[in-house]
Amino acid sequence: MATISSTGIGSGLDVNSIVSQLVALEKRPLKLLEVKATNVKAQISAFAEIQSQFAALTDVARRIAAPSVWAARNASSSNTSAATITATGTANATNFSLDVDRLATKQDVSSGTLAPDAMPGAGTLTLQLGGWDSAGTTFTPGTAAAVSVTVGATDTLATIAASINSAGAGVTATVFNDGTNERLLMQSSTTGAAAGFRVQSADAALQGFVFDPQNKAGVGMAAVGLPQQLAQDAAARINGLAVTSASNTLTDNLPGVTINLLATTTTGYGTDGEVKSPVSMHISEDVTAAVKNVNDFVTAYNALNKNLADLTKYDAANKTAGLFQADAAVVGLQRVLRNMVGSASTGGAYQRLSEVGIEIQLGGSLTLNNTKLSAAANNGTALQQLFTTNNSNALTNGFALKFKALGEGVAATGGSVVNKAAALKNDLARNTEAQTKVNDRATAVEAQLRARYSALDARMGQLNALNAYVTQQVTLWNKNTA
Numbered sequence: 001m002a003t004i005s006s007t008g009i010g011s012g013l014d015v016n017s018i019v020s021q022l023v024a025l026e027k028r029p030l031k032l033l034e035v036k037a038t039n040v041k042a043q044i045s046a047f048a049e050i051q052s053q054f055a056a057l058t059d060v061a062r063r064i065a066a067p068s069v070w071a072a073r074n075a076s077s078s079n080t081s082a083a084t085i086t087a088t089g090t091a092n093a094t095n096f097s098l099d100v101d102r103l104a105t106k107q108d109v110s111s112g113t114l115a116p117d118a119m120p121g122a123g124t125l126t127l128q129l130g131g132w133d134s135a136g137t138t139f140t141p142g143t144a145a146a147v148s149v150t151v152g153a154t155d156t157l158a159t160i161a162a163s164i165n166s167a168g169a170g171v172t173a174t175v176f177n178d179g180t181n182e183r184l185l186m187q188s189s190t191t192g193a194a195a196g197f198r199v200q201s202a203d204a205a206l207q208g209f210v211f212d213p214q215n216k217a218g219v220g221m222a223a224v225g226l227p228q229q230l231a232q233d234a235a236a237r238i239n240g241l242a243v244t245s246a247s248n249t250l251t252d253n254l255p256g257v258t259i260n261l262l263a264t265t266t267t268g269y270g271t272d273g274e275v276k277s278p279v280s281m282h283i284s285e286d287v288t289a290a291v292k293n294v295n296d297f298v299t300a301y302n303a304l305n306k307n308l309a310d311l312t313k314y315d316a317a318n319k320t321a322g323l324f325q326a327d328a329a330v331v332g333l334q335r336v337l338r339n340m341v342g343s344a345s346t347g348g349a350y351q352r353l354s355e356v357g358i359e360i361q362l363g364g365s366l367t368l369n370n371t372k373l374s375a376a377a378n379n380g381t382a383l384q385q386l387f388t389t390n391n392s393n394a395l396t397n398g399f400a401l402k403f404k405a406l407g408e409g410v411a412a413t414g415g416s417v418v419n420k421a422a423a424l425k426n427d428l429a430r431n432t433e434a435q436t437k438v439n440d441r442a443t444a445v446e447a448q449l450r451a452r453y454s455a456l457d458a459r460m461g462q463l464n465a466l467n468a469y470v471t472q473q474v475t476l477w478n479k480n481t482a
Contacts, residue, residue, distance in 0.1 A: 019449045026442040030435055037431045043323050044424045046311055050330070051417055053304040058407025060297045064400035069293060070384040072286035075257070079279045082263045087283045091256030096239045097278040100261050101269040104191035104234035104248045107132075109199075109211050109221040113181035114157060121205025122153040125160075127169040128200070131193045132213075132230050139198050139214050144170065151206060157184045160209075171197050184209060186221070188231050192246025196231040234261055235269070237278075257283065287377045290384070294373065297403075298358060298366045301341070305364045308334040329420045333410070338364045340406065346396040348385025350376065353399060356383060 071089020128146040147169035161173035188195040199211040210220035248261040267275040311324040324330035357372030387400040410417040
């Protein structure tokens with residue numbers, strides 16, 4: 001008997017075609033699964049864009065909610081040669097006049113001339129911080145203890161200056177060379193009336209460095225003809241109210257305002273002929289950053305709103321539905337957003353976004369009325385309250401707090417955005433698993449069919465061979481009996 005080498009040879013049937021068609025029937029569910037997988041992948045991609053846009057809107061809301069955004073101030077001076085001004089977020093918008101009557105100074109004194117590298121002699125200098133009266137004749141010691149500086153017999157002016165500087169007496173010393181001779185200069189370390197100093201000595205060799213007009217008028221550095229300047233406080237008037245400062249920086253007179261005094265504006269201060277030339281100071285709220293963030297908010301909201309509208313709509317003309325048409329989760333997000341922009345915030349002059357120029361259009365998008373927004377920006381505190389008022393109530397809080405809480409909530413673990421994204425990924429995973437099962441089942445069916453048809457083919461081959469043999473024998477028998 002001949003061996004069958006190919007399925008169908010023995011039976012004469014097109015076994016490969018029969019098996020292929022039967023396997024194709026088994027795989028028919030794959031078409032629906034593949035179409036659904038393509039749709040789910042498109043939904044996953046589209047929802048990732050929703051998540052990204054939601055994150056962008058939340059980020060803008062966080063920026064608007066930050067106090068620092070509203071803390072910027074513009075501060076200007078009409079005469080920056082006389083005084084400059086800066087302001088922090090605690091400063092109130094205001095205008096005021098400033099008279100700079102007197103600048104704060106350090107005490108400066110000088111010794112008489114000595115030959116270069118002269119050695120005045122040994123002794124002790126005693127330095128005491130304190131204040132001189134306006135006439136420079138009465139000294140009131142400060143709270144710091146007097147400091148003694150020892151001078152050696154071979155000390156030059158440079159050595160004496162170094163000893164004073166290292167003593168920590170609140171006085172700095174230096175040597176001045178006029179090209180021929182040298183002088184010892186002393187200066188208080190800081191400005192202000194309380195930073196004055198007295199220099200005393202009981203040693204004859206050091207009398208040239210004494211400065212003590214109260215007890216030794218005309219002696220040493222207090223000698224007639226030697227340059228001297230007493231330490232004094234700065235004096236100014238803000239809206240006519242007198243203020244003083246040990247430095248030329250005024251920091252505590254108005255909350256959040258720092259004024260740097262650079263030159264006097266009053267001539268003949270304290271005399272009958274006094275002439276004032278006040279400086280005009282102006283402080284205003286700088287809402288540039290806040291207004292930019294409001295514009296960014298409208299842009300971010302509109303991008304998200306349009307995407308949600310496109311994904312949930314039904315195009316009647318083309319008879320096509322958006323990827324999330326009638327999807328409860330996505331439609332729910334759209335509804336929450338639109339309800340939120342139409343809600344109210346209480347506690348400030350403005351309660352609704354439309355009052356500051358953020359107006360809702362048909363379809364849920366927002367437009368910006370720059371005229372109304374500019375007017376609201378000029379009342380920066382009220383604009384800030386509309387976005388940042390915290391009433392501890394999600395329904396009436398400021399809009400930045402509302403959208404910040406919404407964005408953080410939907411993006412949090414267990415939030416609607418996270419849950420929806422997870423559900424879509426699970427759908428795709430189940431679809432992939434179902435396709436694998438269909439393919440595995442089709443493979444198994446194909447193997448079973450080929451096994452059965454192989455057995456049938458073999459049996460048919462045997463029967464055909466037997467039939468041919470019988471026919472041959474009958475033919476021979478007929479010939480033999482003829």
